């Protein structure tokens with residue numbers, strides 16, 4: 001049995017209900033109450049707060065290759081979508097680009113404390129090797145030691161082709177998976193059209209059938225501003241009315257964004273058992289507004305946190321967006337406490353993926369955790385070191401990160417790959 005002991009932390013955030021001190025013991029990749037520590041690897045956490053590995057509930061890893069693209073900032077989404085589409089077409093989205101973008105995005109994730117990324121992949125050129133594209137993201141994750149939930153998305157794809165591709169991806173990548181999750185829990189497959197603004201009822205129906213057949217989670221985006229506008233124009237209905245009618249509001253569905261929701265819609269979402277993902281690092285710069293997270297939570301809707309993609313956010317630093325979420329929450333209601341936002345970025349996101357094994361450090365949970373050094377000047381004078389994780393030291397990065405008990409970031413450096421090589425290969429590919 002391989003045993004790791006994380007020892008000497010200032011505080012251990014076990015889950016939203018419990019912050020403690022003492023050891024965290026991981027045996028064969030899982031948190032345990034105790035184990036025989038003879039020969040165990042000891043990780044020194046003195047001066048650090050230990051949290052569960054962060055879970056990014058909504059990212060578009062491909063967009064890592066298209067950050068700060070000229071002509072994509074400060075414009076309405078109606079113009080942003082074709083600008084990004086033109087960039088994808090120029091670059092030719094194929095398995096190689098997907099792999100290299102995912103390597104960069106997932107390395108960035110680990111280096112900022114994110115151990116699981118839900119990658120909503122929306123770009124599937126006609127005739128592309130779609131299994132190869134999905135395998136690109138999966139390979140990047142397994143090479144780096146990160147967990148990925150790859151979402152076979154769609155954005156104006158042919159509905160039949162999207163469903164056939166989703167089926168092929170499940171068969172190729174998680175043939176023995178339960179609920180689309182590999183036996184080791186490192187890879188998960190889910191499905192989800194980009195939204196009612198881009199995809200017709202048939203795509204939702206056919207991808208929904210694949211999900212039902214394999215027990216996959218379903219994910220989509222709803223009620224950013226343009227989504228509401230287009231739904232009203234095209235169908236004379238609001239997006240959530242359509243999703244409800246199309247069978248896409250349920251406990252297995254997670255909706256990202258939800259900036260523009262009415263009190264009646266919040267009540268209907270809560271009744272349906274749906275989960276939500278807040279993505280202020282995208283919503284704010286895109287001018288979509290601030291999702292009413294306090295009201296969603298108060299209605300009983302589990303809320304996770306996501307960065308959304310590099311095309312709008314330019315970063316996959318979830319803790320930075322947790323800080324932003326906390327700050328902007330005061331514009332639309334009572335301010336969210338740091339502890340609650342940290343829960344969103346861990347257990348909240350994990351619950352939306354159907355993964356009660358992730359995002360907490362209770363016995364039986366996955367051994368995914370971060371050591372955040374709070375001994376420096378940026379944390380001097382901080383009374384509550386857990387709240388300080390979000391309030392103080394913007395852009396902080398963890399000293400060490402473990403995934404399934406394996407050290408993947410040590411002293412702030414990636415252990416599993418060469419960071420410089422990842423950067424160089426992505427730049428070389430996009431310049432080609």
Ligand SMILES: [Zn+2]
Nearest residue numbers: 221256308309
């Ligand atoms: Zn998004």
